[in-house]
Amino acid sequence: MRVLFLITILLLMALPATAQSDTTIAYQGQLQDASGPHDGTPGMEFRLFDSLTDGAQIGTEIVLSAVPVTDGLFEVDLDFGAPYGAEPTYLEVMVAGETLAPRQRILAAPLAIHALSLDTAYADNRFWKLDGNSGTDPANDYLGTTDAVPLEFRVEGSRVLRIEPLPEDLPFPWQESAQNITAGWSQNSVDNGVIGATIGGGGGHRQSAVAWPNRVSGHFGTVSGGLDNAVSGFYGTVGGGNGNRALHEGATVAGGYDNQAIGWKATIGGGNGNDATADETTVGGGGRNDATGSASTVSGGMGNTASGIAATVPGGDGNTASGSRSFAVGYRAQAIHDNAFVWSDSSHTLFESTGADQFLINAAGGVGIGTNSPARDLHIKQRSTNNGQIGLQIERSDNFNNWGLYIATSDNLGFRYNDVLKSRIDADDGVYSTSSDRNAKKDIQTLSGVLGRVLKLKPRTYLMKEQDESALRSPGFIAQEVQPLFPATVAVQDGEYALKYSQITVLNTAALIELNEHFSSAMASLESESEKRFAALESANTDLRARVAALSSETRKMQALVDRNRALEERLASLESLILEGQQVAEQ
Known part of the structure; x- marks a missing residue:
């Protein structure tokens, strides 16, 4: 039976x-x-x-x-x-x-x-009159039942409101007042054994004969209205819309169409075809968005997925945040690693993170900081003219040491270390200069004794290891060869040697000064020796002149003797001729 x-x-x-x-x-x-x-x-x-x-x-x-x-x-x-x-x-x-x-x-x-x-005699306030009663006491005068029988209201013969008493076997012994309320279409329903449920209205036929009632099957669940909405989780809520589901404890769908809040305390604000499947997930709206990672969020947009724990997609189209605590926004941004932030522009290619803890921006129109019209890939507009507060600062992770890069009020590009100006690039001619103000220095000493060491430097030409053999060779020094001669000009970081070429220029200047001093001293010695030799030569020249004068007098005397001797020789020759002539005559 x-x-x-x-x-x-x-x-x-x-x-x-x-x-x-x-x-x-x-x-x-x-x-x-x-x-x-x-x-x-x-x-x-x-x-x-x-x-x-x-x-x-x-x-x-x-x-x-x-x-x-x-x-x-x-x-x-x-x-x-x-x-x-x-x-x-x-x-x-x-x-x-x-x-x-x-x-x-x-x-x-x-x-x-x-x-x-x-x-x-019976027309008193024990009965509710069609035109209303007066002088009623809410504690004693009411519409309703006094036994455990459901109360229904109809319109045109069809049920529009049903209030159900508590079941005999309460699922929660402490719950003494949690009647079910079902309003709207007569086929809207609350499952047997459920308490504290509410259906505010809605439900009905759609597309002729298709029935689309609202239903609550979870304790304290609520469907406020709409069509074909269902709540099966404790404290679940569907605010309205069509075909929405709140399937877990505390799940909420505010409205929209074909949305599903499946996870514990999951929330969907509206939109179409959105799913919040993991615990404490949120989809604000939009279409075809999925929040599948615990505590993940998709605020809106279309076709976005937040599948990492506490991942976020604030909107856009086709974005994925699958890394834990990742963030993807724009168009087809893919934050697929933990703690990655990815923003992508309207390009149609995927823009993906390649590692954890990255902050990536793909912006064909440029990134502006302090400006809404970037002219370069990254455009920073300084917020003031105070040289100590503007520009770009890079700080170490383990202390507060930092470098600042900024445009000074003079329009020069300044470089500050811990807010102390170290160098600049001149706006007029582009010349790089380092700070050399006497007021910024102490223990100033003259540099000396460098010439001999400078002469030991070995200029080289070379190629860097990554260069092709056909590349032009660069002139320079080898830091390890310079270090023994001038240690202060060599810097070592992470095992790699570097050379401060600006200091080599100073050393060359000092070497030139020393060379000039050596040359000046040699010239002075040479001049002194020359003067001594000139004086000796002058004295010798005077003596030679006297001797020449004496020789000239003797020469004149000798010339006179020579002339007399020539005359005598001529006279002797004449005598000899006469003698010869006399002999010839005698012989004849």
């Missing part, structure tokens, strides 16, 4: 405008058995009694041989005449020979039938 349960009742009546009353009441109920809603055409009998149990029957029974029951719902018209009085009246229903319990108390509307024929 099938055991039937009558789980809902709604009694309605129509009052004519005339004094003559219509005593027919419309009775609607829902039959269920162990497998669910009952279908068929069982026989039914209806009787009135003056008590919830036992008691005396009022009037005669109404017997119906075949009552259509579809999906558990049936409706019949009952006319018991006008047997209703001020005392409680109870309706007993028998289905297919089985008496259903408990009897249902009949109040309000049926009693109003009797009120049409009462004398003035």
Whole structure:
């Protein structure tokens, strides 16, 4: 034998405008058995009694041989005449020979039938009048039931509001006041055993014969309205819309279409086809967005996914934040590593992170800081003219040491270390200069003794290891060769040697000064020696002149002797000629 349960009742009546009353009441109920809603055409009998149990029957029974029951719902018209009085009246229903319990108390509307024929002695505030009552006390005067029977309201014969009492076996013993309220379409429903549920309205047919009711199957769940919405999780909420689901404890869908809040305390603000599947996830709206990582968020946009723990996509299109605490925004930005921030522009290619803790920007229009019209890939507009507060600062991770780069009020590009000016690039000619103000220095000493070491430097030409053999060779020094001669000019960082070429220039200057000093000293010695030699030469020249003068006098004397000797020789020759001539004559 099938055991039937009558789980809902709604009694309605129509009052004519005339004094003559219509005593027919419309009775609607829902039959269920162990497998669910009952279908068929069982026989039914209806009787009135003056008590919830036992008691005396009022009037005669109404017997119906075949009552259509579809999906558990049936409706019949009952006319018991006008047997209703001020005392409680109870309706007993028998289905297919089985008496259903408990009897249902009949109040309000049926009693109003009797009120049409009462004398003035009964026309007091124990009955609600059509034009309203006055002087009521909310503590004692109310519309409702005093037994564990659902209360329903109908419009045009169809249920529009159902208030259910608490079940006998409460799921929470501490809960003493959590009745279910079901409003809207008659097929909106709260599952058996659920308490504290609310359906505010909505539901109905869509596309002709397709039924789209709202349903709550979780304790304290709420569907405010809309169409085909369902709440199955504790404290779940669907605010409205169509086809939305709040499937876990504390899950919320505010509205929209075909959204699913599946995770614990997951939230969807609206939009279309969005899913918040993990615990404490949020989708603000948009379309086809998924928040699948615990505590992840997609604020809006289209086709975005936040699958990492606490990952965020604030909007845009086709973005993915799959790394834990990652952030992706723009168009097709892919933050696929933990703690990665990725922003991508309208280019159609994926822009992906390549490692954890990255901050990546793909902006074809440039990135502006302090400006909304960047002219370069990165454009920084300084916020003031205070040289100590502007520009770009790079600070070490383990202390506060930092370098600052900024445009000074002179328009020079300045470099500061711990806010002390170290160098600049001149705006007029682009010359790089380092700070050399006497007021910025101490323990100033003259540099000396460098010439010999400078002469030991070995200028080289070379190629860097990454250069091709066909590249032009660069002139320079090798830091390891310079270090023994001038240690201060060599810097070592991370095992790599570097050379301060600006200091080599100073050393070259000092070497030139020393060379000049050596040259000047040598010239002075040479001049002194030359002067001494010149004086000796002058003295020797004077002596030579005297000797030349004496020789000249002797020469003249010698010339006179030579002239006399020549004359004598000429006279001797003449004598010899005469002698020869005399001899020849004698011989003849």
